[in-house]
Amino acid sequence: MSDKYKVIVVGMGKRGMHHARAFHDNGRFELAGVCDVDPARLDAAAGFRTAKSRNALELALAVKPDVFCFCTLPHIRTEMIRTAIKAGARLIAFEKPVALTSREGMEIRKLLNESGTKAVVSHQHRYGKHYRRVKEIVASGALGHIHTIYATASGWMFHMMSHLIDYMRWYNGNTEAQWVMAQATGDGKLSDSHPSPDYIGGFIQFENGVRGIIECGAGAPDVPEVDYWWRKCRILVQGSDGFAEVLTGGGWRAVTMTGAFAGPGCMSYDLDMPPYVQDIARWLDDDRNVHPCNFESAYAGFEIMMAFCRSAVEGGQVLLPLAQAADELAMLRAYLAGRTAQLATAAHLKEYVRVEEKMVGVRS
Numbered sequence: 001m002s003d004k005y006k007v008i009v010v011g012m013g014k015r016g017m018h019h020a021r022a023f024h025d026n027g028r029f030e031l032a033g034v035c036d037v038d039p040a041r042l043d044a045a046a047g048f049r050t051a052k053s054r055n056a057l058e059l060a061l062a063v064k065p066d067v068f069c070f071c072t073l074p075h076i077r078t079e080m081i082r083t084a085i086k087a088g089a090r091l092i093a094f095e096k097p098v099a100l101t102s103r104e105g106m107e108i109r110k111l112l113n114e115s116g117t118k119a120v121v122s123h124q125h126r127y128g129k130h131y132r133r134v135k136e137i138v139a140s141g142a143l144g145h146i147h148t149i150y151a152t153a154s155g156w157m158f159h160m161m162s163h164l165i166d167y168m169r170w171y172n173g174n175t176e177a178q179w180v181m182a183q184a185t186g187d188g189k190l191s192d193s194h195p196s197p198d199y200i201g202g203f204i205q206f207e208n209g210v211r212g213i214i215e216c217g218a219g220a221p222d223v224p225e226v227d228y229w230w231r232k233c234r235i236l237v238q239g240s241d242g243f244a245e246v247l248t249g250g251g252w253r254a255v256t257m258t259g260a261f262a263g264p265g266c267m268s269y270d271l272d273m274p275p276y277v278q279d280i281a282r283w284l285d286d287d288r289n290v291h292p293c294n295f296e297s298a299y300a301g302f303e304i305m306m307a308f309c310r311s312a313v314e315g316g317q318v319l320l321p322l323a324q325a326a327d328e329l330a331m332l333r334a335y336l337a338g339r340t341a342q343l344a345t346a347a348h349l350k351e352y353v354r355v356e357e358k359m360v361g362v363r364s
């Protein structure tokens with residue numbers, strides 16, 4: 001009998017292939033099956049000599065995996081969680097975002113808690129050496145008393161904000177948030193597979209007094225140090241004695257009382273996935289080795305994102321943790337209809353429609 005953890009990967013698109021490769025290449029795991037509803041995607045995964053299926057439940061019940069990994073688009077999270085639990089998986093590894101509404105996020109959390117299933121959410125950028133360097137600098141005390149963390153991304157909310165909040169929370173010692181206040185505009189990306197406002201921004205009050213500031217999407221500033229558009233993300237930690245920042249596609253830098261420092265680093269699936277997957281084995285080996293990307297941590301970040309949406313629609317400060325479930329997506333669809341976002345930079349033209357173009361489109 002194999003002493004490896006059996007894994008199946010469902011959804012063999014871009015991220016499914018990354019996960020399958022990382023599990024396959026790690027000696028602690030046996031890639032026991034892959035699944036996609038699209039036969040072309042299964043063909044593309046032919047290189048993995050493992051069971052192939054177009055039905056996740058059938059595959060999971062046949063394989064009885066230790067780890068049920070799914071990398072589907074965000075609209076079928078609950079269905080996949082139920083499938084994994086039904087098959088008796090010990091750990092579920094899935095992609096951000098946690099869910100599209102707090103109603104679904106709360107349901108997923110309930111299912112995981114009731115079944116006692118471990119879960120991790122793929123906020124794997126934190127394994128980048130530049131991300132870790134900033135964490136080390138913050139933890140060393142070289143920035144003095146931390147008071148502000150600012151995070152920005154060009155990509156839209158359900159793609160990028162999940163990441164930004166996760167790393168902001170990490171740099172802030174996973175301190176709980178007390179409230180948020182936010183604004184949002186632009187209905188262009190509501191029809192995307194990651195349906196989001198074109199632009200959302202706001203503030204977070206953390207329990208330790210640190211101010212979080214986040215902006216995501218069309219109105220977010222360019223990060224000119226980074227060429228690749230999706231990696232135009234900046235997370236800046238400011239303290240009484242200095243600052244440190246990471247750029248997802250452009251290394252890190254810091255200014256402290258002892259000088260100015262900088263170093264390289266770029267988000268890389270090839271580099272970030274192996275340690276992410278290794279930490280899954282460590283957590284399965286020993287309950288004390290809780291994965292840094294554990295569900296509870298991701299859920300705390302997810303609640304902040306949902307609170308941003310509620311504040312943007314309803315106004316005012318939204319208290320955390322959220323007491324009631326809601327359908328934030330429906331709220332956003334109603335609120336954002338007909339609203340347009342101004343672009344912060346021409347760099348965003350490739351992904352967002354400029355206001356004037358949209359008006360021309362409406363007229364023609």
Ligand SMILES: NC(=O)c1ccc[n+]([C@@H]2O[C@H](COP(=O)([O-])OP(=O)(O)OC[C@H]3O[C@@H](n4cnc5c(N)ncnc54)[C@H](O)[C@@H]3O)[C@@H](O)[C@H]2O)c1
Pocket residue numbers: 010011012013014015016035036037038041054056071072073074076095096097122123124158159194
């Ligand atoms: N962590 C990261 O750095 C990162 C980066 C990119 C994307 N993502 C996330 O990964 C997820 C997937 O993104 P992607 O770019 O790989 O998408 P993708 O469209 O390339 O792949 C999704 C796959 O799921 C398959 N699928 C859909 N329904 C299915 C079902 N019921 N059973 C089996 N397969 C099914 C589709 O056919 C498709 O092949 C998204 O949630 C996205 O936000 C994360």
